[in-house]
Amino acid sequence: MTANRIRIKKSVGPFWRWTINFMVGCDQCLYCYNKRWNWARGSPRIKTDLSLLRKQAESFEWSPGPSAMCTTLYDVLTSSSHDPFHVSSLSTAVEILRLLANTPVASHLRVLTKMALFNPPRCGGLWGMTITTLNGAVARLLEPLASPPHERFNALQNWAQRGHKLWLSVEPMLEGMHLHDLIWSLERLGVHPQEVWAGRLNHRHLSTKAAEYALDDAEIVRQFEEARDSFPEIRWYLKREVRA
Numbered sequence: 001m002t003a004n005r006i007r008i009k010k011s012v013g014p015f016w017r018w019t020i021n022f023m024v025g026c027d028q029c030l031y032c033y034n035k036r037w038n039w040a041r042g043s044p045r046i047k048t049d050l051s052l053l054r055k056q057a058e059s060f061e062w063s064p065g066p067s068a069m070c071t072t073l074y075d076v077l078t079s080s081s082h083d084p085f086h087v088s089s090l091s092t093a094v095e096i097l098r099l100l101a102n103t104p105v106a107s108h109l110r111v112l113t114k115m116a117l118f119n120p121p122r123c124g125g126l127w128g129m130t131i132t133t134l135n136g137a138v139a140r141l142l143e144p145l146a147s148p149p150h151e152r153f154n155a156l157q158n159w160a161q162r163g164h165k166l167w168l169s170v171e172p173m174l175e176g177m178h179l180h181d182l183i184w185s186l187e188r189l190g191v192h193p194q195e196v197w198a199g200r201l202n203h204r205h206l207s208t209k210a211a212e213y214a215l216d217d218a219e220i221v222r223q224f225e226e227a228r229d230s231f232p233e234i235r236w237y238l239k240r241e242v243r244a
């Protein structure tokens with residue numbers, strides 16, 4: 001059944017050139033950007049057929065190409081429409097990472113999650129964690145099914161110890177986020193992210209409850225510039241919709 005096939009798909013967005021999505025109905029966060037689309041609503045549905053992905057991955061040929069905002073080396077994202085390590089899709093994600101590990105995709109993979117997965121399968125690429133706030137209560141309220149911030153820290157430390165290259169997504173920036181302190185704390189744990197992406201909460205599509213906790217653009221820019229100037233060895237990206 002083609003609907004059940006997992007594939008490497010050309011991305012229409014500006015940040016990466018390919019995506020690997022294998023679930024719809026991700027429900028970890030109240031502020032989910034995807035909930036504006038009908039297809040993203042409802043309970044989690046997982047794709048499991050790896051046959052096409054295996055073929056695509058084995059014959060994958062990467063060459064530098066344009067992407068509006070992102071460094072182009074790590075431009076196969078898993079996943080753009082859900083958390084790959086969502087409790088419903090975790091076993092499939094592990095299978096996918098094992099499958100990709102020995103293919104040309106591995107060194108161009110960009111992983112992004114809010115779940116503290118320890119001892120993940122060894123697979124190349126850039127491993128990313130989303131951290132939106134350092135306030136556990138705010139995270140519990142707005143990201144009720146994701147790992148608490150301190151567990152995400154522990155997972156990042158585990159990944160660093162296992163030799164993974166790392167990045168951070170700090171989006172949306174919520175009350176309790178202190179970007180400089182976040183990086184400083186992680187560095188003390190031996191976590192040295194290569195990239196940090198920061199962004200705002202998209203109010204137009206979101207619940208007013210989540211909007212109450214969103215930092216305003218001026219504060220996002222202030223924190224971004226402070227952290228960027230303090231840690232110049234990191235590549236910093238501020239999403240274009242944030243206005244100074």
Ligand code: SF4
Nearest residue numbers: 026028029032082083
């Ligand atoms: S992890 Fe991402 S896709 Fe899932 S609910 Fe949160 S914002 Fe939406």
